Amino acid sequence: MRMAIRVVQGLIVLLVLALLAGTWWYVPGELKQRPLLAGTSEDASVRQGERRRHYVLYLPAHPAERPALLVVLHGSGGNGERMRRESGYRFDALADRDGFLVLYPDGFEGHWNDCRKAASYSARRLNIDDVGFLSTMIERLQRERGVDPQRIFVTGYSNGGQMALRLAAEAPDAVAGVAAIAASLPSAENDACRPAQQPKATLLMNGTRDPINPYAGGRVTLFGFGNRGTVLSSGESARALARRNGVNAAPSLDRLTSVGPVWSERQRWGAAGMAPVELVTVHGGGHLLPQALYRPPRLLGEVDPELDGPAEIWRFFSELSR
Template identity: 45%
Template sequence: MDDEGLIAALIDRFRQRHGIDPGRVFVTGFSNGGQMAFRLAARTPERIAGIAAIGAGLPTPDQWEGSGPKHPMPVLLIAGTRDPIMPYEGGEASVFGFQKRGTVRSAEATARAFAEVNGITEPPVSWPPTPSPDGSGGFDESGDFEGPLVIETRYTQRGKEPVVAFAVRGGGHTIPNPDYRFPRLMGRTDDTLDAPAVIWAFFAEASQTDGPVIP
């Protein structure tokens, strides 16, 4: 399937029929969709103004058919530390240990890779974990995780495109949100981070800067 061609055709169609601004095209995806966002950032950066990926890690260099991302753009990442499909610490991605899908970088290495592409040399700044509103966040007496905690890490530098990474401690292969719960098989669904709202705000801020230009 020519996924890249389909998305390019959709952008052109929306441009012709609805007059969208081709310099304000953003891509977000979950799981395989996140991997597609990475692929588009790497192979069609002239069409994409920024990406957001949930539950996806950058493939290791040996997994790329071509080169990885090289064009600076705003990037937002969200990853659960107990994702049963996409390993937070990197390694073999699989469907619950079966149907291996190739190796990926860790969530932190993924964020660092995009920060490097964006030319960011200053150290990232992280916000410490925050307990959930009902007080369930934290660790029990045995040291096991109890309740969702979210850490936000920002890679920023004046004049450079930002990279923002959310680590959902104890989160599974899910989209954090306050309204819907993914099946338990996928792991914990965090309700303290509203991923769609965060992504929308991130793209809205990024859209205030100059995006790619399609001739």
Template identity: 40%
Template sequence: MSTTATVTRESVDVAGTTRTFTTVGAAAAPRPLLLVFHGSRQTGDVHRAFTGGMFDALAESGDAVVAYLDGHRGNWNDARRGSYFPARRDGIDDVAFARAVVDTLAGQNRIDPGRVFAAGYSNGGQMVIRLVHEAPGLLAGAAVIAATMPAPDNFLAADPDPTPLPVVLIHGTKDPIVSYEGGGFSWWKRKLFKVGGDSWSAPRTAEYFAERNGITADPVISRLAGVAGDPTEVERAEYGVDGRPPVVLYTVHRGGHTVPGPGNAPRVVGRTSHRINTAEVLGDFFGLRG
């Protein structure tokens, strides 16, 4: 993996603990910031390679700065009551970590603190869901990939005064880790990933965020063009109404627990769709591409 943008390893202090992240892009003037949250048992740099470095393109074009954050021992302290991995057991404040990264980069005049977006995959997607609910004013938009909304009895975050946000969700119908249809985890998933509790389906998750934005109309459904040799199909459901931030769900038919784009995840987690490039989707949806 190579990039023409500046790549920097950085750190911040959060409650006496050193947290690390990798930034891509050296803006000459404040740019939008995309925070990227990796999946379980990854790091920011591992996830960067896992996705084929596709988010780097947003920095290479000069349109944004991309920050790949490192979780605590490979995980994020998300808002699922049933989580029991190290970040939860150790009481890690990942909301404060995200704020510290934003404050640090804004203090260096590299990013516009009013245009901060977050994208998370799997456990990272759950962390983005937590930020949406517990960090009002931090994000201007959110992307949740291969993760769905925890059921109410499995959700710890409070949301007394919802802040409407544009939200994009991407999920494969053949995801073997986080079911597109929702529900709980099998015994081996609970043991391997140290999570439990029920979650909603991907469509119900999209409806939840639409309703949170004040949108009750049915979504507009469309099918994206195919790609030769790619057995996946992508369906786009857009929830929108004038004056309200939109919510879009990309359903990747026959797609796995993966991030659609140029990279190829191990087949054990299912097919990686090449019918969409997630970075380009987010760039267009959040207005990060010039």
């Protein structure tokens, strides 16, 4: 009997160790290298109604005379500082090179109030005015930092990407373009926002093996748990955005990285005088912002080792400026 008990206890210990090893392997991310940055970051807050909202502002050492502003929105459960880290500080490094400012605001209790009806987090339940918050922050930086109102761009990851799409639809005059990573347009029955009334330059960057936001469209879950409603496929999302912008022609296609287990290509819908739409497809990629300096949690899937996602996003925005 005692021998049987010891065997069971040993099996339990082995199971716990296996679970711990699996958790260590799949769950945490790792900053492999922090780049040397010339600028400085400011942690601050601003009052919005009865609430105080926090943000991080990165200021390059040599800002342009009328700098552009890039707003970077984190994913579910994150915050601005974590988004800096999880993007490998690449947006900050690009800001050092090109002299723009980078704003990393915090969502409400780790989330943004995006357009998806089925979302159940507090920002959605309480109908937090994130469009108002972000618009106020943009206006403040125009006034206090001399930001060029014609060069204000917003990008976001996951829930932050959904929020960027909402901002483009409901505050189009505030931004010149948006980029959504690991996010697609909500389907009609899951869309709580007003329809977009103005064309807006948009980039989507999605992985074909995303375990959360399905590339082929369908229900968004957190690894099978919860329900944030359905979304269009990445291709349908891009085509719908192109039609909104008045572009009905077939897209051009460019390969961005070498074909391999995970590789990327870009489709572009555009016409003279029309706001462009781009879809960067990461074949074999997961729920990720591709870059080389931060290793994301393995349970989110594979990353394209050759694709610099932040640089591709800033390339898109820079071309709008020109």
